[in-house]
Amino acid sequence: MSARVAIVWNPSKAGREDLEKALVDAAGDSAVDAHWFETAEDDPGRSATRKALESGAGLVLAAGGDGTVRAVAEELAEAGASADLGIIPLGTGNLLARNLDVPLNDAAAAISRALEGEPRTIDLGWATIAAPDGEERHAFTVMAGFGIDAHMITETDDDLKDRAGWLAYVESLGRAVSASEVIGIELALDGGDAAQEQAHTLIVGNCGTLQGGITLLPDADPSDGELDLLVLSADGIAGWADTLRNLVWDNGLKRLISGGGAADQAESSESAAHRRVTTLTIELAEPRVFEVDGDDLGETTRIGIEIQPAALRIR
Missing domain, CATH: 3.40.50.10330 (Probable inorganic polyphosphate/atp-NAD kinase; domain 1)
Incomplete structure (x- = not known):
C-alpha cells in the first residue's frame, strides 16, 4: 500500500x-x-x-x-x-x-x-463524437451508446433519482422506449467496410452488468482487450417479444441453468445482435443523444469507439 x-x-x-x-x-x-x-x-x-x-x-x-x-x-x-x-x-x-x-x-x-x-488491470473504452464545436473525446469504464439507455437518462426526473436512487430509471423506461425509434445506421467494425443496418438502440460495453443485477452483455470482461456490442432493432410487439426472450432467456436464465462458462458466447436473435469489437465507427441517419457511463453528451450523428487495453490499475 x-x-x-x-x-x-x-x-x-x-x-x-x-x-x-x-x-x-x-x-x-x-x-x-x-x-x-x-x-x-x-x-x-x-x-x-x-x-x-x-x-x-x-x-x-x-x-x-x-x-x-x-x-x-x-x-x-x-x-x-x-x-x-x-x-x-x-x-x-x-x-x-x-x-x-x-x-x-x-x-x-x-x-x-x-x-x-491487490491491483488488477482493466481496459478503458473511448468514444469520439461529432459535436457542434468539433470532435469531443470521452472515456467510459462501463457502457456507452444511444437509444433506450440514453433516453432513460434524459427522461429521468432528478428529484426522483435523489429520493429513489437507481429505481428512478425504471419509472422513465416507458418514455425512453417511446422515444427510441428505429433509424438507419452504418457500422464499421474493426476497420472493416461499413454495413447498413436498422436499430433503435446501440450499446457498447467494457462491463456487462446494470443496476438490479441485470446482465445486459453476458460476455463482457473489463480485462479482455475487447468491447461487447449490442444492437437492438425491435419494432412492434413481436420484435420486442423476441428482444425480451433473447435478453432474459437466451443470454440469461438458459446460461444460468446450463452453467455456461467462459467459452460460451452471447446468442443473437432477429432483433438483438451481439458482437465483439476493438474499434467501431457509427454513422446515424438522424441525430441521437449519446451517453457514456450515464453522462449525456448531447445529440450526434457520428461516433468512433476504441478500446485502450490495460489502461488502468484498479484495486
Missing part, C-alpha cells in the same frame, strides 16, 4: 467529515497520508486528479458517482499514471463498482478494499 493516498471527492455526494471518518475506520492502526482534492460542477474530477498525481499519490480514490469515477479514470489513463485507482461508490448507478464487486453503501468497506487489495 502506498503511504500517500489522494481522495478525489464530489462534495455533492458526501461531506468530507464523513469520508474522513470512513478513512480512519478503514485504516485502523495503519498510518495513511491522505490528501484531499474536491471536484467542481464544471469539472467532475480531471483537474482534481491531475493535482492528486502532482502531489505524488500512489493511490487515487474516486469518491462519488459514475461521473466522478469516469473523470478520474480518464485522467489516469491519458496521463499514463503509475497510481492505482480505488472507488468509494456514492452515486446512483455505481456501475463500475457493481461490476467489480466493490462494497456499496459502506464507504469504510470500500476504502478498506482499496487500501488492502
